[in-house]
Amino acid sequence: MCGIVGYIGDKNVYPILINGLKRLEYRGYDSAGIVMFDSQLNIYKRKGKVIDLENYVSDKNTNGNIGIGHTRWATHGEPNDINAHPHVSMNGKFSLVHNGIIENYLDLKKDLGNHGIKFHSDTDSEVLVNLIEYFYEQDEDVTAEMAVRLALSKVVGAYGIVVICKEEENKLIAARKGSPLVIGIGRGEYFLASDASPIVEHTKQVVYLNDFDVAIIEKDSLTLKNIENTPVPISIKEVDLHIGEMEKGEFEHFMLKEIFEQPKTIEDTFRGRINPDQTEIVLGGLLDIFPKILEAERIIILGCGTSWHAGLIGEYLIEEYAQIPVEVEYASEFRYRNPVITERDVIIAISQSGETADTLAALAMAKEKSALILGICNVVGSSITRETVAGVYTHAGMEIGVASTKAFSAQVTVLTLLSLKLAKAKEKISAELYGSLIKELAEIPEKIKTILVTHPHIKKIAEKYQEANSALYLGRGYLFPVALEGALKLKEISYIHAEGYAAGEMKHGPIALVDNNLPVMVVAPRDSYYEKIVSNIQEVKARNGNIIAVVSEGDSRLKEMVDDVLEIPKSHPAVSPLLAIIPLQLLAYYIAVLRGCNVDQPRNLAKSVTVE
Ligand code: G6P
Secondary structure, three states: OOOOOOOOOOOOHHHHHHHHHHHHHHHHEEEEEEEEOOOEEEEEEEOOOOHHHHHHHOOOOOOOEEEEEEEEEEEEEEEEEEEEEHHHHHHOEEEEEEEEOOOOOOHHHHHHHHHHOEEEEOHHHHHHHHHHHHHHHHHOOOHHHHHHHHHHHHHOOOOEEEEEEEEOOOOOEEEEEEOOOEEEEEOOOEEEOOOOOOOOOOEEEEEEEEOEEEEEEEEEEEEEOOOOOOEEEOOOOEEEOOOOHHHOOOOOOOHHHHOHHHHHHHHHHHHHOOOOOOOOEEHHHHHOHHHHHHHEEEEEEEEEEHHHHHHHHHHHHHHHHHOOOEEEEEEHOOOOOOOOOOOEEEEEEOOOOOOOHHOOOOOOOOHHOOEEEEEEEEOOOOHHHHOEEEEEOOOOOOOOOOOOOHHHHHHHHHHHHHHHHHHHHHOOOOOHHHHHHHHHHHHHHHHHHHHHOOHHHHHHHHHHOOOOEEEEEEEEEOOHHHHHHHHHHHHHHHOOOEEEEEHHHHHHHHHHHHHOEEEEEEEEEOOOOHHHHHHHHHHHHHOOOOOEEEEOOHHHHHHHHEEEEEEEEEOOOOHHHHHHHHHHHHHHHHHHHHOOOOOOOOOOOOOOOOOO
């Protein structure tokens, strides 16, 4: 949700900023801007993509060795040139890029207005930069850094900011509360960004800012303190991120690349976590805390979007095998109600980015109520991984397509491992079943490959349904969350209205929608629900609905009954979500491409939602 970059050193700042913004574009892409210091602050901003900014800047002065940039996902004020960042204070002394929301910006704006300060944009960020300048101008002893700290002490809300002051042009000032910021450490130079992706091509040494940290960055020095001016120790980490992960390679879109990566993703997720004779699951991150998880009276899984869907599969798995009661909650709801949480509860936050604001806030609330808080995250070093007591990394590699695909598979893999590990430790599962499920899981990557090669067939089906206005996705058991996730993929990237439903609930509402214009995607492999779902299919057929069914290979009975089939290899039901989701991801992808949609950057969405 908004991407921030910054640089200070001896190099020309412009290519570093523009390339950095391209790397971060998945976080927001409605407008972009940069400011560079070259005896004055040169600011360029444009509505649209980073490429629009680049074209606009092509004939401008791009000199300078210090600068900041921003790619925006609008919260306050529509996407246009004026609301784009960087923002400049009224007297032109400060420029700022901001990610987050200043909740009390209207009050602050009114106060500043009473002091004669004029605003040009509708943004909360312009208020903040003017507040900084206001404090700076109160007294000549106030430095830029002091002004930033004073301003932030008045702010209610979330921010990741980088500030540049025209009168102290040899430094960048960065601060964080709630919105991530990473500082890359080079030789005689520093890089700043919302995540490590624009930094790793320059340096792998990074410092993650914590909430309330303020960083004062000069070419040769980095100072960390908090907003009360107390020094904060600097902890340098090494990032394990490779440039190849951030390139599309031979694929047309990141989303397609990430769908095709899933066999490897799943292998990476369980690599080193299953011992060679497949009798033991090792989740290193949970080692110390595992006895406490075993004692849990209840597990509460928190997440948003796709991660919430993975959580639902986790609920089914953990209850089925480990017999521990599980609840799955939307973090955005959980944080604002008054849930009953006790110290015997174990909270597991699932998040690809590890930065989702609602998930972080829900975790903080659970922590306050003394529950044990754990995380299942993809991004190493992200806020959730730092806020939780322990956790498991999904190791899916960097996911850039806004619609999550491989991260989902990795999350489900971790949840499968966790449920089996809990089941074994609680002696709720037989050795045979335990062994056979591990074996089934280990076979999934190869099975996914056999689905991926059917992509031309899936593309043909996409051609047939590309004009649909609406679609219904049905599934039962483990495949109900898969239906939800399939529908989410379609709506996110093709803008076709799609609903996922538990197949058994269809007759309580959605069946009213069925006619010969409505594609109904039914996830119907041969499992214990098979006969039930066949009945649902018949109910849809009796009302002239078009059915595309995900079926087990060789299922001639359903082939006869439905309009189109997407075959997946046979598997145990507990691991079937990892197979059934693949054709649905591809179907959504091809439909979106055929409709001319921007698959990797769907309208209005952002990859990492760091505002509530
Ligand atoms: C956004 C993304 C989704 C993601 C959700 C939760 O909406 O577009 O793909 O599932 O946030 O994100 P998280 O990083 O917490 O998994």
